[in-house]
Amino acid sequence: MFLYSAILLALQATTTLAVQPLIIQGADFVNAKTGNRYQILGVAYQPGGEGGYKPQTGEDPLSDGSVCLRDAALMQKLGVNAIRVYNVSPDINHDLCASIFNAVGIYMVLDVNAPLSGESIDRGDPRPSYTASYLNRTFAVVEAFKNYPNTLLFFAGNEVINDVPTGRNIPPYMRAVTRDLKNYIKKHSTRSIPVGYSAADVRDTLLDTWNYLQCTTTGDTSDMSRVDLFALNSYSWCGDSTYTTSSYDKLIADFSNTSVPVFFSEYGCNKPSPRIFTEVPVLYGPLMTPVMSGGLVYEYSQEPSDYGLVNINSNNSAQLNSDFDSLQAQYNKLNITALQGVKAENATVTPPTCRSSLITKSTFNNNFTIPSVPTGAQALIDNGVSTSNTGNLVPIGNTKVTHVVQQTNGQVLDLSITVIPDDESNIPSGQTPGTATTSSAPAATTTKKSGATNIKMTSCACGPVLACVG
Helix, strand or coil: CHHHHHHHHHHHHCCCCCCCCCEEECCEEECCCCCEECCEEEEECCCCHHHHCEHHHCECCCCCHHHHHHHHHHHHHHCCCEEEECCCCCCCCCHHHHHHHHHCCCEEEEECCCCCCCCCCCCCCHHHHCCHHHHHHHHHHHHHHCCCCCEEEEEEEECCCCCHHHHHHCHHHHHHHHHHHHHHHHHHCCCCCCEEEEEECCCCCHHHHHHHHHCECCCCCCCCCCCCEEEEEECCCCCCCCCCCCCHHHHHHHHCCCCCCEEEEEECCCCCCCCCCCCHHHHCCCCCCCCEEEEEECCCECCCCCCCCEEECCCCCEEECHHHHHHHHHHHCCCHHHHCCCECCCCCCCCCECCHHHCCCCCCCCCCCCCCCCCCHHHHHHHCCCCCCCCCCCCCCCCECCCCEECCCCCEECCECCCCCCCEEECCCCCCCCCCCCCCCCCCCEEECCCCCCCCCCCCCHHHHHCCCC
């Protein structure tokens, strides 16, 4: 009986709330318990690219617990505290993967759209794609992930507005989808989960997209069509660049009066290669942290676009790339206590009022009348979608990685995850890159959390196309 009780307690220990759900106060992610701002140190996570999303066979990036264990252990070693997952199926059980990432203090940033027919807003012709069936799918994603404490936010769209024509047609639909998701969450989730947008860093549309989506038609933050946060996919810092050469200074000037959190939903130009990630100390330094809330490096797994930190083989073995070591070295230089220990300010902000004068370019939509809820969709919002796949944390059981993982020099790592204490999130360990022993996994160093399409697949070329363009 004693042994059984001990085992039961051990299993229960793995399902504790390792992360504190974050809230938004003004332009900051905030830890409600500490009142501190939270900076995102993350990676884009879509192993297999678009091909890794196979809902018809029950596969997506968060469907295989052993794979998630492998990657969570490597991410814990790397020091990231968030992943962005582009394509998830609402019909697949994600309990084990979500619980593993939760246990190591890693949040999930989730896109509600996916590449199959009917799973996203058509940027070429949005009206026919904005249907009750489409919304049913996005609401089902909410149901699948709403109960995980490490679900940080949902993206209503990714680079759907990416040129002049889409700047004319898409903005009202992005506000409409945001409204519908927020209303669904408000009615069917026990906690508020933010909804935002991930933008293309295209000079013809970026600022007007931000202005259009963050403004309010009600005079305050109660406007449900207003985004809770705004992110951008930026590849302007290439190689050993600088704050000004990369135009980071212009981004900070442009977003300095933001009324919502702003962060990089992708960054990490891969020309020249290998990457040295000299943007990391700047992104998390005094020039940018007063405005930006961090970012997510593109991307975790090596895909045809050549941005990967880790090579993953068909048998699920893996080997670190030199970019992994370079990023880890930059993370290890950060003063995490100072970075994640700043009290949030301006908790209450007044967003700009939606008006045509907010829009700077004549080619961008300046009409803030948005589409009505599609026929049949209001019943989904009122009554909830019909699904039995509402996720919940589960015991993890095994913490040791079973797949073979090699360092850049070929040495095999003996990896395990370290379940961290309640209300903490993962941080860089300070370990020298490439020196992990093969006898045991390094224990993760933790700290109290501070502060708190048409979707681009990891195999597509959106990042490389935008990278290094002036």
